[in-house]
Amino acid sequence: MPKQTETADQPRLPGRKAQAARNDGLILDAARAVFLADPGAPIAAVAERAGVGISALYRRYPGKEDLLRTLCHDGLRRYNAEADAALENSDGWQGLVEFLERVVDADVHSLTVHLAGTFTPDDAMLPDVLRAGDAAEELVRRAHATGRLRPDFGALDLGLVLEACAAVTMATPERTAQMRRRVLALLIDGMTVDAELPGPPPAGGEFAWRWERRS
Template sequence: MPGRKAQAARNDGLILTAARAVFLADANAPIAAVAERAGVGISALYRRYPSKEVLLRTLCYDGLRRYNAEADAALADSDGWQGLVGFLERVVDADVHSLTVHLAGTFTPDDSFLPEVMHSAEVTEEIVRRAHATGRLRPGVTPQDLGLILESCAAISMPDPTRTAQLRRRVLAMLLAGLTADGDLPGPPPQPGEFAWRWERRT
């Protein structure tokens, strides 16, 4: 890319990385804190993201696209069970669901999310279907249950990022063992759209 475009791309990467760190630590932090952490001028930030709302929306949209990319990769695995396991491990490592845990309700999603949301539902359903077909995934586990697993791992946070990653993988391993256990699961499973209320803007 030409020099100016390359600089703009670098700034954009710095801003999004900084915004993720700032808003996961404090969703109410001002946008100026993002500019300071990114080492860019506030005017440069506003040229790319005219409001905090737009910046939050972009962060979560990028997280959703990352989730879908990992889900698509899982479908390329010929082993339905290993496809599920690898998918969950990669999404936990990418820390995608921390965005949901910390930022849901802090901005208003728009229609640009819909294609990715629909794709997410479709590929997750297919991952679960293939895992069930192997006979290893316990009956009664639904695509919505995967969201609960991922959010449970994302809720684990330590001051040391390395320790956080270790503990998340440890908990995921225990949850995966539960996915192969016998017996009925208590209560009805989560229903499609049951958690959509979290994305309504909180006042």
């Protein structure tokens, strides 16, 4: 996530608030690394990796579910921000391709692959969930209008493409990023082929089951 810079419209935070903001950034970065490696890891492992006291972590996040929910909500917001940027492109096909590339580079869908079902989403996420669905529909509609996207590719197929890329893991982060881009390029080529896809397309709500809390 890009580092924010202070401007005249964004004054420097007072000492305690600035420290709290720094701690929160450290906690979220550490939580992403810890829980992507092991969704069952204890919350204490996050505090240790972040280099903050467990009491500081609990002041911000009362429990592990709160931290997991925040991580995934942040990923959803990043997805929506990339979709908004892609919709600014007047070329519907290029906008869709750039959207997929940026979301894969941001590794948003690793959160879905690893953390779905480990916490209960709350109603605060719903507006962003609906916004993501609308944006995906519009991106696909515009790409179809160019004639380059295969006619049987739907908005829900975007999730399949992104999760397929997120499932690729190599020995180093650099190699992982390279291989994910390679897989994405292969999948994008397949998105332009005018041939019938096997099986019925994903249905509305078909992916919702994964977010049900697993005991």
